[in-house]
Amino acid sequence: MIPRTRVAQVLRPLARATASTPTAASSRMAMRCIATSAPRLLSASSPRRATKLTTEMYPGIKRDERFKQLSSDDVTYFKELLGSDSALIDGLHQDAAADIEPFNEDWLHKYKGQCRLVLKPGSTEDVSAILKYCNEQKLAVVPQGGNTGLVGGSVPVFDEIVINMARMNKIHSFDEVSGSLVADAGCILETTDQYLAERGAIFPLDLGAKGSCHIGGNMATNAGGLRLLRYGSLHGSVLGLEVVLPDGTIMNDLCTLRKNNTGYDLKQLHIGAEGTIGIITKVSIQCPRRSSAINVAFFGLESFEKVQQAFREAKGQLSEILSAFELMDGKSQSMVHKVRPDSKKPLEDEHPFYCLIETSGSNGEHDYAKLESFLEDVMTKEIITDGVVAQDATQLKSLWSWREGIPECLGHWGGTYKYDVSIPIQDMYAIVDDISAKMEEAGLVGETDEYPVVGVVGYGHMGDSNLHLNIAVRRYDVEVEKILEPYVYEWIADKKGSISAEHGLGIAKKNYIGYSRDETTIGLMKQIKNLYDPNGIMNPYKYV
């Protein structure tokens, strides 16, 4: 069982154990629960500047004149189609700005569209009818899941209609023998995983935003997350998809079998297509057995060389039970500590690097013994400087919070420039030092409000050579951007890395795809886009 995702149940027995008095420990955990959404709460009350419209940030993007302006008739049509008032937010006839804002703006407050209509279809047929109409009328649309994306792919740029999948949230079937799950696209990842947990299985994907993100969105963005090391990419675990194409055609490829070598594997095109060639409405996915034994260790290291050594040793000694190997630099941890001063630091001293190792297997004692002998080994070889091992499920959860909490804590000061890159492992961390030095040189980093940059940090999935280069800022600033782009992309191209390892392209990286793909490949991608979506109504101004 993985109690890490079960805050409520962690709280329950504590509450029972302490009768009615609130306790330090339970309030501490309550703090942690609150902390997961604190940045958003803070930003609502602090004098954060209102998010600029995406069109102001990207003046180069012009509204495509082929697209029709939304009219009263269109809204009436959708109202009749969806049949209930709650399935639609109408910003055309009334002032619904506050209701629509969460659909127009991404959670990092970086992108803001000007959509005036949000549709919440309740079935595949709804989606099909909506798209058919939009395609005929040339109304541009943006498919939206939990809106937890990081590259502005899930919010409109101009007045595109948002098609939010939240109402399609049913789990249809789960085969306990084969492990294949069929569920609606709008199911929340954490809820789905809990459903599976009750049946001894696990969703082969886990990420920090699990409490909000939709599995359909996960497919559409080919999310990677924390367990890729163990369960592989979605391209492998997805068995089938039901997709509504831009003209309303329903492509039903909801295969529940692992093997199906019959013709082109079209579903693969939709995994990672970011809603540019269709809307995923149902998902069929292979879910492995949930490991009954989870162990977590957290340790400090003195250099990136040592981190690499530790990773090599971990792969060798823990091999089949290793399920996560996460890297965090010292700065990222001290920033988490600054934002959450009440949560207990795992290690007393400061270290330049920290790693979190998770093992999962079927035999707790066996795994623990393996983990312990590995840790003893790397400790005596002085690869790691200090470390702790979670003694119970609550410690396990709080150790993970030091890794999973980074993105939210970095956003505490106002915003974050995020680069999610793949770089060959030996050069992986060099880019953080490099950017950090450049920012210092330019005098942009400081403790007080006049400096835009709070800090440059790196963390990520060591197991997948995937680094998150994050620049925590007090405000989005042109000076900072000048240093970052295109420098970061050139740096990565030079090392033959990828400019977007798991976050996708969206609007943020659309113009930089050339650093990671050649002309021919991009040309073929454009052909596919035109083939599926000749009118270009699906998630325009983004992707390729």
Add this chain to the structure above:
Amino acid sequence: MASKLRILVPVKRVIDYAVKPRVNKAMTAVETAGVKHSMNPFDELSVEESVRIREKKRFPGGVEDICAISAGPPKAADVLRTAMAMGADRAIHVELKDGEDMEPLTVAKMLKAAAEREKSNLVILGKQSIDDDAAQTGQMLAGLLGWPQATQASKVEFGENDSITVTKEVDGGVETVKAKLPMVVTTDLRLNEPRYASLPNIMKAKKKKLDKVGLGDFGLTNEPRLKVLKVTEPAPRQGGGKVEDVDGLLAKLKELGAL
């Protein structure tokens, strides 16, 4: 002249409190096979407090010995190792058979014998274990030993002449009591925040002394006075429902006769 502290810390291996317990098929007990076990959270607080008393030099005469003790199956040794990794000096494992359980009175008798044998002058134990929730052992132990007791401690302070002032969690507030060593203190959740067991300390803990004894060594036998007739799960909570919109809400309220 102030004496030195010799602390006895009883700990228990229980189902991890993040795990949802399930009743076994025969409805005779909670299923324990293949379920994650950890140290009883209140006992973690006891260990942490003992170690802090030593580290922060809170007792004028100093801490001479911190001894963890657990009665349980072979695997109870794991929680004793954890206690030693957190800072206990040594441990005593009173071995029971797998599945064998002791009632609070037997535990208290055993701890009395242990406290006398180890010349302990302070016993810090959890106010209850989260598996049986009996919350009796500390009180019975104090009674058997004839020592003063302070239960549900949220703060422990030391004064002149071996005096201890304990702030206790009670309904509606706190109560402060003062007594002299020797003493029994039971811990509550506000007392402290237990540390993580660090790797170097886990390694050191392997070399610390762990004595294995039997109940017989204390002149005791395990004779339960209670018989468990049946164990059942609480009635499942009636789940709430979701409504689509205001109309749906109104319809539902009418249906339930609330409007």
